[in-house]
Amino acid sequence: MDRQQDPVRVVIVDDDQLVRMALRLVIDGEPDLTVIAEAADGDAAITVVDEHRPDVVLMDVRMPGRDGLSATRELLTRPVPPRVLMLTTFDSDDLVLGALQAGALGFVLKDTRPSQILDAVRTVAEGNPVLSAAAATRVIAAATAPHSPHARNTTREAARERLSALTERELDTARAIADGLDNPDIAQQLHISVATVKAHTSSLFAKLAVHNRVQIALLVRDAEQ
Structure with missing residues (x-):
């Protein structure tokens, strides 16, 4: 993506208002990125994305009501789907694999440094996958485990x-x-x-x-x- 063009348009989905505020401050501080909307759960995320058509959705995994995995699956059925970057405090094997199988392009933990989260947003916006080091390790381990849920399913x-x-x-x-x-x-x-x-x-x-x-x-x- 040519960053001399319009900034990458981002929607933040997280049930914690403080997390949304912090992410907005970090993202809006960059000239090539801009937050255009927020949502507090999966159902609201679908409504907001359909209305604003962002380039990237920063999607929390676990939220009250409809979770991020279910919302991601539905969003990626759209004719022109957004690129989804999962952002969460949880890093179990099932969540990492579930996010990727749902169609997310990346998985980053919330305790990742702000600069790395920004880099992840840019990478996903360009259509390239990104995983935190912890998530990558878990994907490899889970994908090769003979009795993992991934192997069974x-x-x-x-x-x-x-x-x-x-x-x-x-x-x-x-x-x-x-x-x-x-x-x-x-x-x-x-x-x-x-x-x-x-x-x-x-x-x-x-x-x-x-x-x-x-x-x-x-x-x-x-x-x-």
Whole structure:
């Protein structure tokens, strides 16, 4: 994203008013970011996002009434969905995986330094995934645990069936994404152009019915367990 253009438009969703105020102060202090609205629960978040159409939603996971995971799932069914960054004090395996499976692009703990939260918002706004170090560790551990809820709910066979719809080159691209490579690195590894990598990635989103590269990576990991 060219930060000389309009600032990234952010909606903050959290049931704690003090948290919302603190996040607004931090975000509005940056010239390339602006908070356009707030919401205190998942239902209000859906209403606010539909009204304001933000670029990024900072979404709390646990809130009274409709939680952040449920709200995220619904928001990502929109024709032009926002990019969602989950922000919470909780960091259990189920929450991290649940947020990513819901379609969130990132997961950051509330005790993360303000500068890192700002960087995470910018990264997600550009369509790239971001995980705090603690969240990344938990995703890897949970995705490879033989008896984890993730392994029970998303079986190896189901993942392999979904991947079977891919061409050989698309599958190579999916595996490279799962290895954490960016588009230029994938292009170099597969001896193709960056434009071709982007085309394969768009095809992966459509064929696998996923919203982001993190979900592609988790699906590949499931298939290779």
